[in-house]
Amino acid sequence: AQTVTQSQPEMSVQEAETVTLSCTYDTSESDYYLFWYKQPPSRQMILVIRQEAYKQQNATENRFSVNFQKAAKSFSLKISDSQLGDAAMYFCAYRSGETSGSRLTFGEGTQLTVNP
Amino acid sequence: EPEVTQTPSHQVTQMGQEVILRCVPISNHLYFYWYRQILGQKVEFLVSFYNNEISEKSEIFDDQFSVERPDGSNFTLKIRSTKLEDSAMYFCASSERRIETQYFGPGTRLLVL
Numbered sequence: 001a002q003t004v005t006q007s008q009p010e011m012s013v014q015e016a017e018t019v020t021l022s023c024t025y026d027t028s029e030s031d032y033y034l035f036w037y038k039q040p041p042s043r044q045m046i047l048v049i050r051q052e053a054y055k056q057q058n059a060t061e062n063r064f065s066v067n068f069q070k071a072a073k074s075f076s077l078k079i080s081d082s083q084l085g086d087a088a089m090y091f092c093a094y095r096s097g098e099t100s101g102s103r104l105t106f107g108e109g110t111q112l113t114v115n116p
Numbered sequence: 117e118p119e120v121t122q123t124p125s126h127q128v129t130q131m132g133q134e135v136i137l138r139c140v141p142i143s144n145h146l147y148f149y150w151y152r153q154i155l156g157q158k159v160e161f162l163v164s165f166y167n168n169e170i171s172e173k174s175e176i177f178d179d180q181f182s183v184e185r186p187d188g189s190n191f192t193l194k195i196r197s198t199k200l201e202d203s204a205m206y207f208c209a210s211s212e213r214r215i216e217t218q219y220f221g222p223g224t225r226l227l228v229l
Contacts, residue, residue: 033215043205045159045220091159095218101172102147102214103161 002027006107021077023092031097039089087114118142120221137193139208149209198228
């Protein structure tokens with residue numbers, strides 16, 4: 001079974017600075033998808049960014065980018081020019097691309113605080 | 117922009133009662149999911165649903181849970197006899213295809229007393 005690990009329960013960053021959230025995963029599959037979801041205090045799950053494992057290029061979405069290291073099974077999220085609205089719990093998630101299943105497997109989450 | 121909606125936003129129930137949580141997925145999506153998140157814990161998969169049947173379920177999704185798509189727009193999760201440990205946030209999600217991104221609703225906060 002696949003597992004996702006986020007080793008940083010909490011992180012903090014100064015407004016306008018850059019922060020990187022870590023995620024590692026364990027899988028024997030070669031085809032899969034990785035995601036970062038954001039959960040603000042409202043507890044809604046909001047997609048931040050998605051990465052297909054077959055793509056070598058790291059995904060970017062405005063101020064959000066990932067560092068995808070397939071061999072190391074690492075998928076970190078970089079937030080540039082941090083804003084107060086970025087404060088939230090961030091979850092890394094894995095989904096198989098090979099099996100008939102479609103479940104998302106989530107990590108434990110990293111609580112990000114943005115200091116003004 | 118289309119979004120997944122869920123009702124109610126909050127539900128309080130007595131242990132042993134039945135509850136039905138409702139979701140309206142994004143209209144052109146074909147795959148539907150339920151997840152739950154116990155307070156302070158990670159989000160856990162419950163079940164996925166496609167073509168009017170369960171396509172995958174987790175070990176959490178036991179006989180007290182059921183899902184249904186009663187019409188062309190709603191997708192429901194029923195908990196037959198609630199337990200204290202069912203208290204959690206329940207998220208509905210949908211995706212256009214199996215490999216596509218899952219979009220989440222705002223969640224239903226269920227409290228079992």
